[in-house]
Amino acid sequence: MHILGIESSCDETGVALYDTSRGLLAHRLHTQARMHATYGGVVPELASRDHVRRLPALVREVMSEGARDWTELDVVAYTAGPGLAGALLVGASFAESLALALDRPTLPVHHLEGHLLSPLLAEPRPEFPFLALLVSGGHTQLMAVRAVGDYRLLGETIDDAAGEAFDKTAKLLGLGYPGGPALAALAEQGDPARFALPRPLLHAPTLDFSFSGLKTAVALKVGAPDWRAEYAADLAASFQQAVVEVLVAKTMAAVRATGLPRVVVAGGVGANRRLREALAEAGAEQGFAVFYPDVALCTDNGAMIAFAAALRLEAGARVKWDRRIEVHPRWALEGLRQG
Amino acid sequence: MDLLAIETSGEIASVALQRGDTVWERRLQGYARHAEHLLLAVHAVLAEAGLTVERLSAIAFGAGPGAFTGLRLACATAQGLAMPWSLPLVPVGTLEALAAQAGEATVLALADARMGQCYHAWFRCSGGRLESLTEAGVEVPEAVPLPPADGPWHIVGQGMEALWPRLPEPIRAGALEVVLDATVQARDLLRLARRAFAEGRTVPPWEAAPYYVRDKVALTAEEQAALRQRRMPAP
Ligand SMILES: Nc1ncnc2c1ncn2[C@@H]1O[C@H](COP(=O)(O)OP(=O)(O)OP(=O)(O)O)[C@@H](O)[C@H]1O
Ligand SMILES: [Mg+2]
Numbered sequence A: 001m002h003i004l005g006i007e008s009s010c011d012e013t014g015v016a017l018y019d020t021s022r023g024l025l026a027h028r029l030h031t032q033a034r035m036h037a038t039y040g041g042v043v044p045e046l047a048s049r050d051h052v053r054r055l056p057a058l059v060r061e062v063m064s065e066g067a068r069d070w071t072e073l074d075v076v077a078y079t080a081g082p083g084l085a086g087a088l089l090v091g092a093s094f095a096e097s098l099a100l101a102l103d104r105p106t107l108p109v110h111h112l113e114g115h116l117l118s119p120l121l122a123e124p125r126p127e128f129p130f131l132a133l134l135v136s137g138g139h140t141q142l143m144a145v146r147a148v149g150d151y152r153l154l155g156e157t158i159d160d161a162a163g164e165a166f167d168k169t170a171k172l173l174g175l176g177y178p179g180g181p182a183l184a185a186l187a188e189q190g191d192p193a194r195f196a197l198p199r200p201l202l203h204a205p206t207l208d209f210s211f212s213g214l215k216t217a218v219a220l221k222v223g224a225p226d227w228r229a230e231y232a233a234d235l236a237a238s239f240q241q242a243v244v245e246v247l248v249a250k251t252m253a254a255v256r257a258t259g260l261p262r263v264v265v266a267g268g269v270g271a272n273r274r275l276r277e278a279l280a281e282a283g284a285e286q287g288f289a290v291f292y293p294d295v296a297l298c299t300d301n302g303a304m305i306a307f308a309a310a311l312r313l314e315a316g317a318r319v320k321w322d323r324r325i326e327v328h329p330r331w332a333l334e335g336l337r338q339g
Numbered sequence B: 001m002d003l004l005a006i007e008t009s010g011e012i013a014s015v016a017l018q019r020g021d022t023v024w025e026r027r028l029q030g031y032a033r034h035a036e037h038l039l040l041a042v043h044a045v046l047a048e049a050g051l052t053v054e055r056l057s058a059i060a061f062g063a064g065p066g067a068f069t070g071l072r073l074a075c076a077t078a079q080g081l082a083m084p085w086s087l088p089l090v091p092v093g094t095l096e097a098l099a100a101q102a103g104e105a106t107v108l109a110l111a112d113a114r115m116g117q118c119y120h121a122w123f124r125c126s127g128g129r130l131e132s133l134t135e136a137g138v139e140v141p142e143a144v145p146l147p148p149a150d151g152p153w154h155i156v157g158q159g160m161e162a163l164w165p166r167l168p169e170p171i172r173a174g175a176l177e178v179v180l181d182a183t184v185q186a187r188d189l190l191r192l193a194r195r196a197f198a199e200g201r202t203v204p205p206w207e208a209a210p211y212y213v214r215d216k217v218a219l220t221a222e223e224q225a226a227l228r229q230r231r232m233p234a235p
Helices: A033-037 A044-065 A085-102 A111-121 A162-172 A180-187 A212-223 A229-258 A273-286 A302-314 B031-049 B068-085 B094-102 B169-173 B186-198 B221-231
Strands: A002-007 A012-019 A023-031 A075-081 A106-110 A130-135 A140-147 A150-156 A262-266 A289-291 B002-007 B012-019 B022-029 B058-064 B089-093 B105-112 B118-126 B129-132 B137-139 B153-158 B175-179
Touching: A002 A044, A002 A085, A002 A302, A012 A044, A012 A302, A023 A044, A023 A302, A033 A044, A044 A085, A044 B068, A075 A085, A075 A111, A075 A302, A085 A106, A085 B031, A085 B068, A106 A111, A106 A302, A111 A130, A111 A140, A111 A262, A111 A302, A130 A229, A140 A229, A150 A229, A162 A180, A162 A212, A162 A229, A180 A229, A180 A273, A212 A229, A229 A273, A262 A273, A273 A289, B002 B031, B002 B068, B002 B186, B012 B031, B012 B186, B022 B031, B022 B186, B031 B068, B058 B068, B058 B094, B058 B186, B068 B089, B089 B094, B089 B186, B094 B105, B094 B118, B094 B129, B094 B153, B094 B175, B094 B186, B105 B175, B169 B175
Parallel strands: A002 A075, A075 A106, A130 A262, A262 A289, B002 B058, B058 B089, B105 B153, B153 B175
Antiparallel strands: A002 A012, A012 A023, A130 A140, A140 A150, B002 B012, B012 B022, B105 B118, B118 B129, B118 B137
């Protein structure tokens, strides 16, 4: 079965063609990061404008690289939420229309489910059940995943997401937008013990996170009279260390609480080298294995959407034939039921 | 030829399908319902005409200016429908479609652009052909340019009742006929689109885009900083 996957929930336009018997046939991604950088953050209207300009060309490229005829497509999958309403609407209208033109059904996919299942596209492939640590620009969540569609939220951030904290801190240090990767690179050259920063909620009895206080602590250091530009690397390293420590400690607590033997990391922050090292050490100590998606599939992409659709269909999900163009800018993953 | 037209730039969305001299049409009222019901309407007119998407000659869409989300809905829908069958797309401008309602004359087309502004463009319609005299702009009504040619003119406006008194006096005084509450329906796109199609003015889906006219929608980081400076003068 051939599934086309379309992602347009934020500032990335992604398209992929997935074959349930042969795997990923082709995928394309256009990132708008540079466009938004000029504005210091994602401008929703500009994001939507870019999606509608890029999407058809990406779809065309994917179909030609995948060497499949249009009539061989079985299902058109697309991100229906959560995300920016206008951006989602571009992908949804295109996908539903394409499906109508082909007399095929669609499958709306939850963006986070896409992230969550993306490590299953990699080798080695983790088995169910597992603990998922979702760390992206908009989310920081720990979830118990028993099967496709069976997700239990164990804890999440009560304010900023981990990626958001990286980006905001990067901005404070003048690293531009989105500065997460640049901040991580700068941290490599710094001393993580130089600045004492808070570890928010580290010892709280819940599995929730909080990162906005950490960002404020960084702002205070940068705004202090004795602040010097050459401290930036040390502050970046200290900040990264604080985030990583909290993420790892809560992950270990979640493993203890659930007894799940596998941890799957998804979302852009999963690309962070220090986080990967620390999780590997924690896994070795506590006896859990850690899995990641391929680096190219860590951030938003169409492949994870096509793949999540494939897994849902395999698990018995019903396809959509009603031709309604509907998006869910706010949509809880837990509410997702198979069917 | 068999032509489908999709128009969702305003409050009343509509689709129309023309086959020979027969037109099938559906209208959807209210912004919120556009997206949900648009494809059902497309499906309905196709079924009534006994056609499938693949047998269409081309798809026209209302390219704007108009409500941004609506413009993208029409464009992305046209793109998605056209893609697998390599159908050509025909973008039709809202101001063109308004001007075409005036008959043979020099015409000023206007549309409410919110924020106290209006979209504007001058056209000349002669021998059934629409010629554009000025590039479309978005401005406060006071700044709408005077006619680029001599003689009386017609004014066709969409949602222009409230802004009308603010147009330059010479523009109002020289108008032979004035309509301020015109609307654009998918049916109105058909004639312009047929002509464009006949003249080869079509685009493939990957070159189709809405025509927003209002292009400045956010301040760059530099502009934001400059604005903060002006608001908070140094102590
Ligand atoms: N090496 C890194 N270290 C830390 N953060 C990183 C790194 N690489 C990317 N990030 C962060 O990852 C985030 C982007 O990840 P992703 O694309 O998964 O998020 P998103 O799609 O914007 O959010 P969501 O999926 O929650 O809507 C950004 O905040 C970015 O700064
Ligand atoms: Mg994402």
